[in-house]
Amino acid sequence: MISRNLRHLRVFLAVAEEASITGAAARFKVSQPAVTQMLGKLETQAGGALFDRTSRGLVLTERGAVLAARLGRVFAQLDAALAAISTRLPEVATSGQLQALFAVHDTGSFTRAARALGLAQPTVHRAVSQLEQEVGAQLFERTSHGLSPSRACSALVPRARLALSEIDQADMELGELDGTETGRIVIGTLPLSRSVLLPRALAAFRQARPKMLISVVDGAHDMLLAALRQGDVDIMLGALRSQSPAPDVVQEPLFQDRFAVVARPGHELVGEGPLCAEQLGRYPWIVPGPGTQLRYQFEALFQRQGLPLPDSIIEAGFILLIREYLDLSESLAFTSGRQAAPELDRGNLVQLPLAETLPFRDIGLTLREDWLPTRAQRLMLDCLRGAAEALPDV
Known part of the structure; x- marks a missing residue:
């Protein structure tokens, strides 16, 4: 599983861009042995070599190219979200700080956030305080009901979560290179789809992918839409709205x-x-x-x-x-x-x-507009479409 150490991942991309450990070390002001050590750890996590040494310098292997493509998407989204509240955040924010931010946002409490993360309460408080120092403003306000996120925090959290979910996508794609079924596919379902369409699609998918973990999440439309938009749900299946329910999603009718x-x-x-x-x-x-x-x-x-x-x-x-x-x-x-x-x-x-x-009424798929599905996720989409085509007319 790929580390969530954002600095290490940025260094890897720098090596790919510079085709050189020396160039990446100079860019991040670290020693060449430190960069080599970072790459070694990352290659162990990725399951193989990420670079080949050539006369032109370091060139990405197939495995490295898969990882670089996903990480490019990670940082394009994450840095834009971080820079929207502070231009310094992309340089200094760590995954640990962001995970603490997410947990406090979700629980409304440093204590409950620490419990959810399995950390000490002062550790979570310090991580959020460090982000607030960089932003120059509070990200949470104390209310009678607990900690309430600021407008900037509420805007940042779903965008940052979506960006980091691309690392999970990278894990799935790297597993596919080795013939393993890594990760999971999360399908958010509304009532009709889970009884009429989904069982047929799951049966077809399971014939091709017998071990891939699939999670089916039931819920109301607004809840599933929010989970889809921040990357917690991959595919949303159910009744479509007459107009797109959000600017960053697309709807695909499957049947009526x-x-x-x-x-x-x-x-x-x-x-x-x-x-x-x-x-x-x-x-x-x-x-x-x-x-x-x-x-x-x-x-x-x-x-x-x-x-x-x-x-x-x-x-x-x-x-x-x-x-x-x-x-x-x-x-x-x-x-x-x-x-x-x-x-x-x-x-x-x-x-x-x-x-x-x-x-x-139209029943179908709601997907993130810029979503890049893995091979397994594309297969699931094909199974859903095939199951819809097999339904009798009404």
Whole structure:
């Protein structure tokens, strides 16, 4: 695993640019043996030689070129983020200081941050204080609820995290050179994708990559989007927004889903023909929570007719809970047609016909705009696209 020692990584890039240990040593004002020692440690971590000695000086090996390309992305992003609050930070900030900053930002406390990092509290406090001295301003303010990040700190943390996540990408690519499956792929999923599309994609991926670690993270759209944008999630899968939800992400539609109203078999509305909003409003409902497209379309169903929303609502989106609850009540549910399809096919639920046609929604990928996926991540994307193509039309 590549060290997070930013100075060592910068020295490696300097050697690559200068094609010389001497030139890199002069640039960083260190001795040539110190540079040689840094490179030796880095080559051990990278699993092999990073340079070949030639008549033209030191030339990157294939392994070195992979690492240099990723580190170029690391520092292009990181230095821009650091320089935005202090032009000195790119020269002096260490990964240890940044990790302390991240932990305090997340926990709102030096004590909790130290506990999360497994360090002493004074060590974390000193690391953040050193950054504040370079910035010339406080990065956190004390409030009754703990430490609150400044505006500059809140802007820096996600950008710096995203930059450092490129080192994890480098580890994966270096492992691939040796035929090993290093690192992990993190997929953030919204409800429909994890039951309809993701299982098929995972099965296809696992045939080609039997050992690659995959983490599937469930969550609300805003939470997953924030994790995607700072590099904690690689791929976000689920319902797309009508417009891009952030300037630094792109959306790729994979398939379409239609909204559906479902009930238990034997419900008194089964067989009643096309139903209007006024009829539907007389029943209790189980619907997704606020902020989802499903909830928006549910409310629009009544608003278009100038009707109030039903006064008995349970907010939930899990299809198994919906099925069991509907079986015990006269309630109706507003859900995804594709998500409900297995239960409809088994006869556990019945879709009710409506007087108006409900719209489609796009389900697909949300990715960082400048993301450079590894070979394994590209394969996962191909498996997701292939699984979507195999879905039946709605």
